[in-house]
Amino acid sequence: MNQEWGSNFNLRSRLLAIVAVAFGAMALIAVLALVDKRASLMEDRQVKTRHLVESAYGVLVRFHSLQQDGELTENQAKRAAIETIRNMRYDDNEYFWINDLQPRMVMHPMMPQLDGKDLSDFKDPNGKRLFVAFVATVRNNGAGFVDYLWPKPGFTQPVPKTSYVKGFLPWGWVIGSGIYLDDVNRIFWDRMRWQAGIVFVSITLLGVMMLLLARRVEREIHHYATQLAKSNAELRLSAAVFEHTVEGVMITDPDGRIVAVNRAFTEITGYGEDEIAGLTGATLKSERHDEQFYASMWSVIRETGRWQGELWNRRKNGDIYPEWLNISVVKDERGRITHYVGVFSDISSMKESESKLDHLAHHDPLTGLPNRLLLNARMEHSLARAQRGNAMLAVMFLDLDHFKDINDTLGHPIGDLLLQETAQRLRDCVREQDTVTRLGGDEFTILLEDLDDSRFASTVAQKIIAALAEKFMLQGHEVFVTCSVGISIFPSDGGDITTLFKNADSALYRAKEQGRNNYQYYTEELTTRAMERLAMENSLRHALERNELVLHYQPQVDLHNGSIIGMEALLRWQHPEIGLISPNAFIPLAEETGLIIPIGEWVLRTACVQLKAWIDEGLPKIRVGVNLSSRQFNQNNLDEVVASALRDTGLPPSCLELELTERTIMHDAENTVTILNKLRALGVQISIDDFGTGYSSLSYLKRFPIDRIKIDQSFVREITSNPEDAAISQAIISLSHSLNIKTVAEGVETAEQQEFLRSRLCDEIQGFHFSHPVPQQDMCQLLKDGVKLESKHAFIQEERVLLLVDDEEGVLNAIARVLHADGYRILRATRPRAALDLLATHPVGVIISDQRMPEMNGIELLRKVRKLHPDTVRIMLTAHADQQMIAAAINEGAVFKFIFKPWGDEQLRIDVRQAFRKHDLNLRTQIGKV
Ligand SMILES: Nc1nc2c(ncn2[C@@H]2O[C@@H]3COP(=O)(O)O[C@H]4[C@@H](O)[C@H](n5cnc6c(=O)[nH]c(N)nc65)O[C@@H]4COP(=O)(O)O[C@H]3[C@H]2O)c(=O)[nH]1
Known part of the structure; x- marks a missing residue:
């Protein structure tokens, strides 16, 4: 910027030029002033000369007046005047002269030789008749200046002179005095030298000052230029800022x-x-x-x-x-x-963003529902309104039942989706003016305003329970949930927020205690119950270490032969003050608090230890069923826990049955398949508890490796009187059998129920009719005594006898190995005749015979068996699929089933089981007991 300025404007040289011009101008002005000065000096001198001549004239006038007054004669007067004038001097040596009009010299103080002389021809070197000119001036003008040349002392030649002459007519005289131009010039030059000096000094000073000024101006200009450049830059910047x-x-x-x-x-x-x-x-x-x-x-x-x-x-x-x-x-x-x-x-x-923040501060980010903060604000407002208008309002606390299980099994993202979907369904269940809030976790609150009747809250609660019971499809997972709802009503259950919330919470607990999936209103006694619950939670924490937990066992009996074939381990809490506490009273609490994990493991180990001890004592090798809560089922290392319990106790895995509720396994069916397969790989048996109460998907049921289905007692209770319950039970039995799953009916309390179930081919029963859950020593006694189910109808057969016929012993052994686990009494024959002998001496239920044998082929043998022992169910084992032979054998009814070599182990077991079922039916039909 500065460079640009410097190149465009050569300031210093310009300033010098200005100073030089100023100098020249001043010099010119000085010269002009001097010329003018000289002119005015000349004028001054002339004026002065004129004044002096006027003074000398005054002398003449004075003497003339003396003459007129008679004091002097004319001559005296003239003489006196001449002498006075002669002696008058000014400016060192300047004088006055007098001549008359002739012209003749009257008196010349410097040239007395001219006195009295005629001056008509007196000429200066230029030939000017100067005295004639004097007289002419006086005659014409009375007075005036005349220029001429006149000798000057010290000068060789006459020099220019100008004289003022004035006529004094009374005496015919001309008086004059003059000035030499030379004197004027001298004075002028004398003065001029001084003045020139002063002017020079002044101009020099002025020049210096101008230079200084110029430098200062230059500095100032430079400063301003810089400022200007800066301002320009700032301006540009401001413009850019303004614009951008x-x-x-x-x-x-x-x-x-x-x-x-x-x-x-x-x-x-x-x-x-x-x-x-x-x-x-x-x-x-x-x-x-x-x-x-x-x-x-x-x-x-x-x-x-x-x-x-x-x-x-x-x-x-x-x-x-x-x-x-x-x-x-x-x-x-x-x-x-x-x-x-x-x-x-x-x-x-x-x-x-502000409003988003505000929304965030008052809403739950997951569901978008108002949060506790907003609920409190709305509650205050609603309470105030309700108080003013004597209106009623309801606070509902809602909890998803077993939400934790969903989170644990399906993961939090699915849990989150469930909460979002739940929020939406809740919103759909209430009116515009009602407030649905999520307090955290799976806890929701619903504020119902302007209630005409407190019963309206129950309508909403029912609606909500139904809405949430609908299937949730979450990322391909079918999820079923239920919920529990607690309701408190303003003003009857509380007049302020805290009380209403506390009481709705107590009501919620009661709903949970009532088995969940229901709603409860608050009542006074709930608070007491809540306190008790708290106390129970505390003592449950110590129950294990204080050995207050015990197992009771309830036998399960086989409906075919009436024998005890299993038992269910049922937990009891021997509370030091309260006494024996039922699991329903503390298992949910144990689940909520997580205590179910150590307690469950204790149950598992205790049951295994117990059964192993009895088996070792020589008691029947039955199985023991252990309940697994959903929390246990979803613990990551369940298979390890079970494996280590079996390992540590030495109980054969096939003697352990894990009981899972339908609800537990249907929560995340895909995951269930994986867990069940792991458990099954350990060799344990698996049963589904409370079947019929949940939401089983048949497609999954087929994929689950299940041994037993327990028909829930709710269907058994009225099975003999309620056609629906009977139909459902029958359907469960048929379905199970078609999937090769055994059925156990729970809660059989009467002989009628027992007979009904037996006639419907239910495999096993459990219930008070045979035995209540009993302490371990009583169970032991039952086993020792070999107590059996009593029936007005004889039990068909105590044991299931299977006869295997094959000329190859290797085949016989292989089949026996596969079927051993199913508890049959297995007879073997390598020849058909030996087989017929065994049939004659044993109650053989099912015979499996090879086709190719030396003495007699399989078909012939089975034809004989049909005639001799029509109730024995016949299975043919063959390597060749001879269609004609198969068709003929089936048509004449000699063979129930064909099994082709090589057989599949599992299929073989299924076929044999079905064959025995057919055998049972044959017998019952035969003796007319169905
Ligand atoms: N009305 C009637 N009831 C009968 C009859 N026969 C048996 N019961 C009862 O029915 C329940 C059967 O057990 P559950 O369905 O597995 O239901 C069990 C089971 O879900 C749970 N439970 C018991 N022990 C354990 C355990 O060790 N772990 C877990 N997770 N849950 C357990 O507690 C529930 C209740 O157990 P209990 O009170 O022992 O109740 C037992 C049993 O006493 C009958 O003929 N009529």
């Missing part, structure tokens, strides 16, 4: 008319500069603020010169938006307002 700043800028004149706007202004408002220039800021008004708002804004601007605040304006497209506006007044140096500058930013997104 993200804040909108609007500049108006003092009347508020817009004179400039920047790009951001256009971007925010939609108005281009051309459109808005000349209009006022009011063009942007949104009508959101009243006149009072603008009035107070302008009053602040007038008082303080600035205003800032939030303002709603309108864009060109009509949208209203919030902006943060800063208005400043711009004044000139005299304090007059020149402009107003408005700088604003569009704070729509900030407002949006």
